[in-house]
Amino acid sequence: MSRRKLRDVVATFLIFLTSLVSLLVLALIVYDIFSKGMIAFREVGFKNIIFGTKYYPTMEPPSFGIFNFIVSSLFVTLGSIMVGLPLGVGSALFLSEYADLRTKELLKPFIEILSSIPSVIFGFIGIVFIGPFIRRFFNIPTGLNLFTASFILGIVIVPIISSLTEDALSTVPITLKEASYALGGTKFDTITRVIIPYTKGALISALLLGVGRSIGETMIVLMVAGGAMNFPNSIFSPVRPLTATIAAEMGETAVGTTHFYVLYGIALVLLFLTLLLTLISNHFIKNLKRD
Amino acid sequence: MKKFLTLILTFLTVFSFVFPKSNDITMSGSTTVFPISQKAAEVFMDKNPSINITVRGGGSGVGISNLIEGKVDIANSSRKIKDKEVYQAKENGVNVYETVIANDALSIVVHPSNPVSEIDLKTLKNIYTGKIKNWKELGGNDMSIVVVSRDVSSGTFEVFNEKVLEKAKYREDALLLASNNAILSTVKDTPGAIGYIGLGFVNENVKALKVEGVYPSKESVNNKTYKIARSLYLYTNGKPKGNIGKFIDFILSDEGQKIVEEIGYIPLR
DSSP, rough: OHHHHHHHHHHHHHHHHHHHHHHHHHHHHHHHHHHHHHHHHHOOOHHHHHOOEEEETSSSEEOOHHHHHHHHHHHHHHHHHHHHHHHHHHHHHIIIIIIOOOHHHHHHHHHHHHHHOOOOOHHHHHHHHIIHHHHHHHHHSSOOOOHHHHHHHHHHHHHHHHHHHHHHHSOOOOOHHHHHHHHOOOOOOOOIIHHHHHHHHHHHHHHHHHHHHHHHHHHHHHHSSSSSOOOOOOSSOOOOOOHHHHHHHHHHTTTTTTHHHHHHHHHHHHHHHHHHHHHHHHHHHHHHOOO | OHHHHHHHHHHHHHHHSOOOOOOEEEEEEEEHHHHHHHHHHHHHHHHHHEEEEEEEEEOOOHHHHHHTSSSOEEEESSSSOOHHHHHHHHHTHHHHHHHHEEEEEEEEEOOOTTOOOOOOOHHHHHHTTTSSOBGGGTTTTTOOOOEEEEEEEEEEEEEEIIIIIITTTOTTOOOOSSSSSHHHHHHHTTTTTEEEGGGGGGGGSSEEEEETOOOSSSHHTTTTTTTSEEEEEEEESSSOOOHHHHHHHHHHHHHHHHHHHHHHHHOOO
């Protein structure tokens, strides 16, 4: 084998190894969380953890029900989508259909900067500014609650939804739009009857990526959701999503105790939820490509 | 060749942190004790440049389990070690030795606009367990009480749990926050809130309540009239000797105790 060829083979092998790294890391994470999480389900019981509504991990006797946390995670995520989806899709539509080039160049960097702000800063602003404001505005006992967390997360996912939507909008063939205008359609008709139906798959996958970001976000919900373990019976209830529970307790839980394994169990539930979302969004992306 | 040398140097620098020299002291644990250990370590290293001290946080439970596993020389703890942990340590061949380095009072704080200014332990327990829900039951304004607590794994919560809750279950809608500062800023912005924080964190933005007729202070903790007080501990494997002993003696010395006071905790003398 010539020297050049050998070099090629070695390079190919090294590059192949780099692609194995993420696979290996993923496998290790899944294995670790699965094996330790299952210990919790075995020790405490699947039903007691998933459907239990009392969470007193350090009391005697302890109880480890995380049903309210699962519901809180889902509610916070749902709320964030209700804020983030209209804002994200709206800003993408404005940028790609309405704005002239100068406005677009002016606005787009701001949306991108929004996505680079660390979540701890959003949390901080939530505690000192947005939370107290919401408390005064709605005249409720505390501003650290489901609504505040959803609102802030909604802002956080705007750039994700906006940039994916914008990408999708740019794939709409100009001929389709022109056909719509030729038939006498207004701009609004074109958006609702042509552009949105054409990009439906991409919009759904943008939505699901937003959901994935919301459900996995930790710092913000730890700081502004309030951390109470009760069932969220109002949009102003303080709540405690799955991620916040792990972050608040993992650092100070003795290794090897039931409490420690239950935190792994919570991580397993979270992993299951996010994997499910990834699979669904991959499905939509694939469909989109086939169209 | 130059590149090669740089590479080797980089490696050596990186790995010199991984393989500690014998002069190094490592400690981890309570975030409450952390500021004392950190400050004391800085001053001590200035005086003894050959000794290198690494201080990490993690929480009391983490510090103690690190000590049991032999990963650190000193565990910082804001609660007394549990019998279970002493037993675990013995099984691992670690003979736990306790040194009290400072005292602290858990101050009960409310919003400055709250007219209530004192409370007794029983009422406090009733508030945290949800039996009392409105400030007017305590002679305050007609306003629901927002119960703010630390997350259940913190050493601070464990002290509160033992001295106030007496292991009763706190109400389900209590806000469980992750740090003293989070409690401080929440109480500051919430007129109906009640919370507890270390004495060192109390400032003019919140109002500390008298508990059983006594304000939290250096005097009331040292003469044991303030009821929700605690000690801060260092745990070592056996009676501290050598550099570790020197460092702990430094914290207990007049200079070390002055650091304790500066940070806002209560010195032993």
